[in-house]
Every structure is written in structure tokens, then in C-alpha cells.
Amino acid sequence: MAQSGVRGDAPAVKDVTSVATRTEEARDTAGRHGRHGGGGRRGGRRGTARRPRRRRVLRWSATVLSVVILGTAGTGYLYYRHLNDNLETGRRSGGDSKAEKPQPNAAGQTPLNILLIGSDSRNSAQNLELGGSKSSVGSKPLADVQMLVHLSADRKNASVVSIPRDTRVDIPACTDPETGETYPATNRIINESLAxxxxxxxxxxxxxxxxxYIDHWMMIDFAGVVSMADAVGGVEVCVKQxxxxxxxxxxxxxxxxxLKKGKQKxxxxxxxxxxxxxxxxxxxxGRAQAQHMYMNSMIRTLKQQDVFTDTGRLMNLAETxxxxxxxxxxxxxxxxxxxxAMQLKTVPTNRITMTTMPTDTDPQNANHLVPAGADAEKIxxxxxxxxxxxxxxxxxxxKPESTDKNKEASGDPAAADAEIGVLVQNATRSDAEGxxxxxxxxxAGVLVEKGFARAAADTTSGLSMEKTVVRYPSAELEGDAQRVAKSLGIPLSSVQKSTDVTGVTLLVGADWRTGTTYPKQTPPKAGDVPESAGAINGSDSSQCMDVYAPYRW
Structure with missing residues (x-):
């Protein structure tokens, strides 16, 4: 939620036209920012004295926030560039993903998904002072906090889902973008994925x-959390004891x-x-629940404040x-x-919901967790x-539309059923069940009975998929894959292109453990969140954490 440093609407600023124009032109000519295509409005602008519309001033309030603070074009642009130079960036994805971008809705809108990561890095004097042992110095950080922020396609509601750090999952083969080192796929607790x-x-x-499909990630370490908490001015939390x-x-x-019991900042x-x-x-x-309380409280606090009325605080928030x-x-x-931030700002607090992915105790290690089957899949x-x-x-x-209406049928016609080669794999293993x-x-026998004479079973064991999918390696086999899915009643949204397969491959997942007919999927309804997800509404200020007895005083 650190983007909130540039929240809100700027107050009216006199004589901002030429400053904003010159700042925009300077930004357009800066090679560092050219990759994002910011130069579409340069022609015929220099020297104009025409006052821009208020909407345009508001749109550029982030770009020229130093104009509000400092009041000069040159300093304003230099400060904007300074803020950009503060940002550290990295590659969006680190391995072979099976997720596909969602199709736009009827209005051409798509959801926005952002992964928030809290690193436990001790590789600085400040981070070491704030937590952890000296033995951790030099080791690769772990992702102790992980939350997915989902902003709906219409930007009217937001959902947050945490995964506890000790949840055992499949981690794909990944390459470290900084060292070039490649790590093989493994099945370990999720916080190790960062390392x-x-x-x-x-x-x-x-x-x-x-x-x-996750559009972006943002990561913060111990020192960053402390500095942001100070810049916000404190967040109210509550303990019962x-x-x-x-x-x-x-x-x-x-x-x-x-802390003493009750509410405090x-x-x-x-x-x-x-x-x-x-x-x-x-x-x-429980820690995830406490984090959700903190985030909800921080959002409510920031929504109540107008940081643009306090230029010194605005500058501090942006810098921090x-x-x-x-x-x-x-x-x-x-x-x-x-x-x-402006997209997130549009969501009212009573349309924000914090949850944790439902989990069960890991049968392999009582100190770890695994996704809780049907409840986790429902989320x-x-x-x-x-x-x-x-x-x-x-x-x-x-009535809620099937996601298949947003999934286009392949333009490549399928071959005759008897000519389609299909490899069927058993992926019914889950972390909770064998x-x-x-x-x-x-x-495979069902497919043969339906006329897919070339369907065959693979004896490979140990595969795990919560949901049944049909995969294909290239565009010319998409029609064949969709034909296989249709014959079994599997939704087209479960047909995926993947480089992991060499032909049409059906992975029978944990959602189809019995029977010869694919179970009919009931579309979820708004608010139908499993109780085990521990949902907290963003407007609920009554939340208070219960304290485990040995840690009371």
C-alpha cells in the first residue's frame, strides 16, 4: 500500500501551465523514461500560455508534485527524476508460468493483480538491527509475507489473499536474474521461492x-516497513490482552x-x-490476520487524510x-x-476484503501447512x-456468465476425434491427499469410448493439479485440445497453452477424483467466501487480536 504516498487530489496551483508543460517535455526527452511511451503530446506545446483543464492538472499531480512543493520547473523535474532514481526494479516473472491473462469483459476491462512481498533480508546494518541474527547476513532473503491484491475489472471492489509463509507448494524451476543461477523445480514451503x-x-x-495471472509485484524489507509506518504517522491496531x-x-x-490491551497506534x-x-x-x-488488520486500518487512515494539503508530508511520503x-x-x-494508486483509490473501504488462503496441517510436517483443497480452490x-x-x-x-463466454474458440478447426492424439495423466495428488x-x-477409457481412438494413459505418478486442465504446445493443436475438453464437459477456460507438453495432454486434477463425468462447476457468487478464509471487511474497525496465553503479561 506504499503507493499511497501520491494519493489524493492536488489543490489549485497558480501559474502551473508552463511548468507542467516544460516538465512533461523534459520527461519526454529523457531516455530513461522513453520506454513507457510518454511522448505522445509534445508537438506545438512549447511557449503556450493557455491554462489547462483541471483534470489535466490533477492527472499530472504526481509528475509535477514538486511544483506544488517547490514551485519551480527545473527543480520540479529534477525532483521527479530523483524519485524515479530511488526506485529499484526487477523482472516480473522468473520461471515458466501456466497462468493466462484474463480476457476483457464486455466493457473492455480486465482485473489487476499485484503481489505484495515482505522480505526478511538482513543484508544491511539497518535490517539487521531491526530483526534476525547475524548468522543470516549474506544469505538470500525469504518471502515471509506474501499477499495478492486483486482489483476488479470495473475497479469497484478489491480482494486480498495471503498465503502463510510455511505453506508447502510446488516451486517451479527459476533463474536468478542477477546471478544467472538456475534452480530446479521443488516442493518446499513458499517463502523459499524468493531465494x-x-x-x-x-x-x-x-x-x-x-x-x-499476476500483473506486477512489489517488495519491501524490514527497514522499508519501518520508514513507511513512520511516514504514514502510525496505524491503529488492537489486542484483547x-x-x-x-x-x-x-x-x-x-x-x-x-503492548497493553486495547486499541493503540x-x-x-x-x-x-x-x-x-x-x-x-x-x-x-494468526499473523496474517494481524497483518490484514494493520492494512485495513492504514487504508482507512490514508483515506481520511488529504496529504496534498501538507506539502512537507507529501514530500516525505513520496521520498519514503x-x-x-x-x-x-x-x-x-x-x-x-x-x-x-489512483485505481486503488476508487475502491471504498467496505468493498475491500482481506482473507487468508484456507490451509490444513501438512501431513509430512506438523509445523507446515498445505492448501485446503476445495476451500482454497474456491478462493x-x-x-x-x-x-x-x-x-x-x-x-x-x-445472471453470472460462464467464464467460457470470454474464452474464444480456436480459429483452427479440430481434427477428427479418431485422429486426435491425447495423453491422459493422473494429477489427482494434492498436498492434503494422495x-x-x-x-x-x-x-483415457472414457475418451476411447467417445471416439478418441488415440487416447492413452500415462503411467507417470506424483503429478499434482488442484484443477483439471487440458494443455497443448502450439496454436495448431488448440482446436484439438478444445475438442477434447468439450467432449468431457471441461470448460474452455481450463484449456491452456504450455511448453511443458509435446501434444494434447489431459491432466486429471484433484477436482475430479471419482467418476467418469467431469463434475459440474457451480459459478461462485459475490461474498461466498469460505469461512476458513477468515475474511475481514475493510470498513470493520472492531477487529481485535486474541493473544496466546503464554505471551500475555
Whole structure:
């Protein structure tokens, strides 16, 4: 949420026309920013004295925010460039993703998905002072906090889903963009993904787990959290009992958080301690709930403030946010972060919902978690289908449309059924349940009965997919893949292009563990979030954390 440093509408500024124009022209000629296509309005602008419309002034309030603060064109542009130079960027994706971009709705709109990552890096004196041991210095950071922010296509609601750091998932093969080192695919807890190829690898891990295409990532470390908490001016949190998250006999660690019961503001190091507290809030799931309380409270605080009325604070927020964040390269400028913030700003607090992916105890390790089958898949289906997590929107008179209506049928006609080669694989294993023996042979037999004479079962074991999919390697086989899906009642949205296969391949997932007919999928409804997701509405200020008894004082 650090983008909020450029939130709000600027006050009227006298004689801003020529300043804004010259700043825009300077930006257009700067090679550093040219890659984002900012130069479409240069011709015939120099020297004009015509006053721009207020809308245009507001649109450029981020680009010329230093005009509001400092009042001069040269200094304004230099300050804008300085803020851009503060931003550190990295590659969006770090491995082979199975997620596809969503199709636009009838109005040409698409959802926006942003992955927020909190790094536990100790590789600076400031980060080391704020948490962790000296033995961690030099090691690659882990992603201790991971949240997906989903902004609906119509920009009227937002959903946030956390995955606890100790959740065991499949991490794909990734290449570290800084060192070139390649890491093989593995099945480990999700916070290790950051150390196996950077934030891009964490993003790809999420995409393959959820089937959700993620547009951008943003990452912040300990020091960044502290500086942003100070710049915001404190965030209100609540505990039901006095809390002290400290080492106990047989339980090392602890964030150091020490608060009296009730509501109070935290900022600086205390805010970081709140976000890191785990044992005192029972578990990683409890920590995620505390983080959601903090985020909701911060959003409410920022919405109540107009930072543009306090130029000194505005300058501090912009400076702090650009230094605190590392972002994926396609949003690596102040202008792009501002535009992103303006989209998020339109969502009212009662249309923001914070959740945690439902989990079960890992059968392989009682200290770890695994996705909770149907409940976890329901959350991701709602995100993929752009279904609101809240019920506070205006009810639609239209019946919910199948996502297949947004998925175009292939222009390449399918071959005759008897000529389509289909490899069927058993991917019914999930982290919570083992594979169902014989599923590939059973479904291959169904296809043969339907006339797909070249359908065959693969004896490969150990594959895992929460949802059944049909994959194809190249465009000329898309029609064949869609024909196979249609014959079994599998939605076209589950037909995916992938370089992992050499022909049409049907992976029978954990959603089809029994029977010869693909289970009919019921479209999720707004607000139909599983209770196990622990949903918290953004307008709910009554939330208060229960403290595990050993950590009370």
C-alpha cells in the first residue's frame, strides 16, 4: 500500500501551465523514461500560455508534485527524476508460468493483480538491527509475507489473499536474474521461492498454484516497513490482552512486540514487530490476520487524510515510498505507481476484503501447512472469475456468465476425434491427499469410448493439479485440445497453452477424483467466501487480536 504516498487530489496551483508543460517535455526527452511511451503530446506545446483543464492538472499531480512543493520547473523535474532514481526494479516473472491473462469483459476491462512481498533480508546494518541474527547476513532473503491484491475489472471492489509463509507448494524451476543461477523445480514451503530466483520466482510460484495471472509485484524489507509506518504517522491496531512476543523456554525467537490491551497506534519499529508477530497470535495464520488488520486500518487512515494539503508530508511520503519499494520493471516509475494508486483509490473501504488462503496441517510436517483443497480452490476460482469477496455491491440483474463466454474458440478447426492424439495423466495428488490410483486409465477409457481412438494413459505418478486442465504446445493443436475438453464437459477456460507438453495432454486434477463425468462447476457468487478464509471487511474497525496465553503479561 506504499503507493499511497501520491494519493489524493492536488489543490489549485497558480501559474502551473508552463511548468507542467516544460516538465512533461523534459520527461519526454529523457531516455530513461522513453520506454513507457510518454511522448505522445509534445508537438506545438512549447511557449503556450493557455491554462489547462483541471483534470489535466490533477492527472499530472504526481509528475509535477514538486511544483506544488517547490514551485519551480527545473527543480520540479529534477525532483521527479530523483524519485524515479530511488526506485529499484526487477523482472516480473522468473520461471515458466501456466497462468493466462484474463480476457476483457464486455466493457473492455480486465482485473489487476499485484503481489505484495515482505522480505526478511538482513543484508544491511539497518535490517539487521531491526530483526534476525547475524548468522543470516549474506544469505538470500525469504518471502515471509506474501499477499495478492486483486482489483476488479470495473475497479469497484478489491480482494486480498495471503498465503502463510510455511505453506508447502510446488516451486517451479527459476533463474536468478542477477546471478544467472538456475534452480530446479521443488516442493518446499513458499517463502523459499524468493531465494530461488527473486521476486519473479515467487510470482510464478503463485501463478502456477492459483491459475491467476499476476500483473506486477512489489517488495519491501524490514527497514522499508519501518520508514513507511513512520511516514504514514502510525496505524491503529488492537489486542484483547496485554501482549509480549518474546522467547520462551523451548520456543526461541519472537518479534519483541509489547503492548497493553486495547486499541493503540503503532509506528516505526513497533509497527514492524506487529507485522512480524507470530507465536503470540498462535500461528502464521494468526499473523496474517494481524497483518490484514494493520492494512485495513492504514487504508482507512490514508483515506481520511488529504496529504496534498501538507506539502512537507507529501514530500516525505513520496521520498519514503520510492526508497522503500522494489517493484517489477513494468511499473518502475513514479508516474506508473501514481496511476496504480489512483485505481486503488476508487475502491471504498467496505468493498475491500482481506482473507487468508484456507490451509490444513501438512501431513509430512506438523509445523507446515498445505492448501485446503476445495476451500482454497474456491478462493482462487473467485479471483480468476473476478467475483467480489464482499456482498456490498449493487446486485446485478444479469445472471453470472460462464467464464467460457470470454474464452474464444480456436480459429483452427479440430481434427477428427479418431485422429486426435491425447495423453491422459493422473494429477489427482494434492498436498492434503494422495493420488487416486488408476485415474489416467479410467479417463483415457472414457475418451476411447467417445471416439478418441488415440487416447492413452500415462503411467507417470506424483503429478499434482488442484484443477483439471487440458494443455497443448502450439496454436495448431488448440482446436484439438478444445475438442477434447468439450467432449468431457471441461470448460474452455481450463484449456491452456504450455511448453511443458509435446501434444494434447489431459491432466486429471484433484477436482475430479471419482467418476467418469467431469463434475459440474457451480459459478461462485459475490461474498461466498469460505469461512476458513477468515475474511475481514475493510470498513470493520472492531477487529481485535486474541493473544496466546503464554505471551500475555
Amino acid at each position: 530461488r530466483g527473486g521476486a519473479g520466482c515467487t510470482l510464478t510460484t503463485w501463478e502456477n498454484l492459483t491459475g491467476v 496485554n501482549v509480549w512476543d518474546r522467547p520462551l523456554p523451548g520456543v526461541p525467537g519472537g518479534s519483541g512486540l509489547k 503503532v509506528q516505526g519499529k513497533e509497527a514492524l514487530q506487529w507485522l512480524r508477530t507470530r507465536h503470540a497470535f498462535y500461528s502464521d495464520v 515510498a520510492t526508497k522503500a519499494l522494489k517493484v517489477s520493471e513494468e511499473i518502475g516509475s513514479v508516474k506508473q505507481l501514481y496511476d496504480l 482462487w476460482a473467485m479471483v480468476r472469475d473476478d467475483v467480489a469477496f464482499d456482498k456490498n455491491g449493487k446486485p446485478s440483474s444479469k 493420488p487416486v490410483d488408476g485415474r489416467a486409465s479410467t479417463v
